[in-house]
Amino acid sequence: MSDKMSDKKVNRRNFFKIVGAAGAAAGVGAVIPRGTRTAKAQKSGNGRAKYDVSPGDLDDYYGFWSGGHSGEIRLIGVPSMREIKRIPVFNKDVGSGWGITDESKALLRGRDAGDTHHVHGSYKNGTYDGKWLFVNDKLNNRMARIRIDYLEVDAILDIPNIQGAHGLFPQRYPETKWVVLNSEFQTPVPNDASNKAAFNNPQEYYGMHTIVDAEKMSIVCQVMVDENLDLAACDYQGKYSMTTSYNIEKGVTISEMLASDYDYMLVFHWGKIRDALRQGKYRMVNGVKVVDGRKGHSDIALRIPVPKNPHGVNISPDGRYAVCCGKVSPTVTVVDLEKIDSAHDGKIKPEECIVAQPYIGLGPLHTTYDGRGNAITSVFIDSTNVKWNIAKAIEAEKQGAKAKEKNPHIVDVLDIHYQVGHIMATMAETKEADGKWLVSLNKISKDRFLNCGPLKPENDQLIDITGEKLKLVHDSPAYIEPHDCIMVRRDIIEPKVQDRYDMFENPLAVTDNSVVRNGNHVTIKMTATAPVFGLQEVRVKQGDEVTLIVTNHDEISDLTNGVAISSYNINFVLGPFQTKSVTFTADKPGVFWVYCTNFCHALHLEMRMRFIVEV
């Protein structure tokens, strides 16, 4: 029989004919034992989504949480809310050796404190591509990149000319070539002795919209503006980046920052930024191209007036609207992004891009989406999550004040515990927003957990958003202090994640054990294969500078070795095929045991060797 004919045969109807002929039609074979007919777990559904994850089962989403002033990132399984991993970024982590090893020190460059707020993934065509994560450091003005395959930092970029590196967002379309980063604190530019005249003149303090090349992790340019720049967002067409500003006043005290009745949402026009760079319309400051985006100096930034001191700006998954939260105003401002081009070209006024300004509650901060036309906004002062319908808000705005009074857009209001900051739904920052889970990242946990002293955790609350109403299902405590998170479908991340390192990606990878002296510098190259180190003893002289390079030669996944040097304040761990190094001065004479800190083998305790510092 030809292939063509057999292909024709394989369709559902013919299939049953064949099965029937074989005498194995359903019911005849009776091979299905009772009890196996159990329906599949109800994982979807109308306010009754399954949130308990049984032992051995896996979560549906990879949650990436920022760690606030802990300086790290955390990987949380959603919906179980189990913390699966901590990724040290701008901090020192004595467990993994981040901040101890030569490799991590080269990235940290002496600064192991940080403040991470916004972690976002790289995109392709409006959804995550599972390649990188990016995160800001508000404390030391840096941006870090995390590679998804190992889920660890591979680059940290220091960004000059800014302070308060806050809002961060990657380009969403066609793919992430650029990442934008906002400076929330205005400062002199440059902010050094050469510009000391500006120190006492806040009118000469500026905000910066920094554009970073995602692949190279280098700065493309900075757009300098008068305003401070808070949260950031990118559109779904690769045309604009957006931000809110709460200090257009250039105030340096709270009352000054609150002076104006309105502030701005700024929209940066990427085509015009590229033009300025092409035409050489920039000046170099600390090695960075600084483009002038000030009002009256260029038309790169469009300024849409919004009620004073706004906070978050989030784009709806269909790419159509930017929702700007009022913070001091109980409203949000809905901006129609289809009108931005006309406003940029001066055909309409910036405020004409606004299509609705619905009432939400006291202190709206951030907005997320369910992918079904609804937005959910976190409300700080009221301590609620408010679900509202975007189309209904726009419709009411058209009909006028009377229609608006009835708040027809509000679908549900949920009390949370307590005082929410950010809010995020699963896949909500992509065109694939799926409306399954919502996390309310609350700032105060008070009586929600066992009392643990005056310093209490945050409270991340898990909310089922599959139904019409918001349904709180789980509380989980979080240590200092996640600001924001994203939740990415498992099938996007899982195939990218590796079990072992590519050994020779690291040029230092050790294959042969050796000790080589060069003057007073001693290089020790050693393998680790549980339960033995490749060397049983090493001798150096007091005062020698020692570089210890270790490669884990175990191939089995999850077989991690630790390398600790007693009394020398050194510890780091090595995953399968990973190489790390440390450099230190052997200043204390004596016998020091090098031992494995990460349980590796039944003879883990015996996995040690002598490091002898001779007088």
Add this chain to the structure above:
Amino acid sequence: MKDKGKMKRNVIGLIILLVIGSPFVPAAYAKWGFFAHEYKYKLEDVLDANKFTEKKGYWEGYRDNKLVGYVFLSKDWTKDLLGYSGQHLETLIGMDTKGIITRAKLIAHSEPIVLIGLKEENYHKFMEQYSGKNIMQDFSVGKNISLDAVTGATVTAVVQNAIILRSARKVASLTGLIEAHKGPNRKLNKRSVSLTWEELLTSTAIKNLRITSKELGIEGEDIYLDLYFGMVTAPSIGKNVLGEKFYKETIGGPEAGEISIAVFSRGKGSFKGSGFARGGIFDRFSIEQEERVTVFSETDYRILTDIKAKGAPVVQEGGLFKIRQKDFNPADPFRFNLILPYRIGGKKEFRSFKTEYKVPEMFLEQ
């Protein structure tokens, strides 16, 4: 396949060596490490012959100028099979002209069997069982190959068993003792139809193995292990079991050459066990196609947490297991071997099960 110099060196024989990592030793030794054992050997150790003629990958053994059998080194045939240590278990094997193993001798290994209270003698005792076994009959650990001597070292035993069986069968097919793969060269149909779980079961696209507590002698009326498996490279099976997206990502299609089975289970028992966690080898199941045995390692494995087909049960364990052997034909029958450990009181017992499998005719090209 091999280099002659190396073989000569082996024949000359090596002294027993227990290598303990010492300063400035080459990395290779550090890697073999603390548990490395090597034994000297001669070809006549495993076959009673007085003349050996070297062939490609084996020796012919003659007694009084009459061919009496074959001797071969496992690493020439099954080097890819690695023990708990991550190292091959080097074995010298003798086989007579009828396919009866004359003797199997361990010549090098790094298995840390001492950790579970075993001695080298236990391992050698385990090896003694192979003398007299017919390679065309099945030998499987827990059934006719006893684990008594090496209780606890199931990874080692399973891999050692596969090494002997697979090496011997390969040599046997080369020497004409058994016929190499015959039968029509069937292929999987590329088309797929949408099927429910019940339909996958009734068509035998998915096979079910149910083991009750009762039949194991454990108290209770429950099912100890309810296991399902199937050849998911076949699109009609794979797409329904794994879901279209995951199928595409992991298997692609029959033409892509990714051959995988999916295995799921529920119940108190476990087909995955924990051998793979530290040792990297799944020591409770293997598959066999004609003379070819496949043991799975963690690099062949991807976790599956649910069955996508409509009406499928909730499972506790599941995995997609890649078959890397080039001579495995997904359209041909194979056998799923399971060694199930269980406890009666405090005593550990083993029972082995075999389930025949063939992709149903309607999913093959006609």
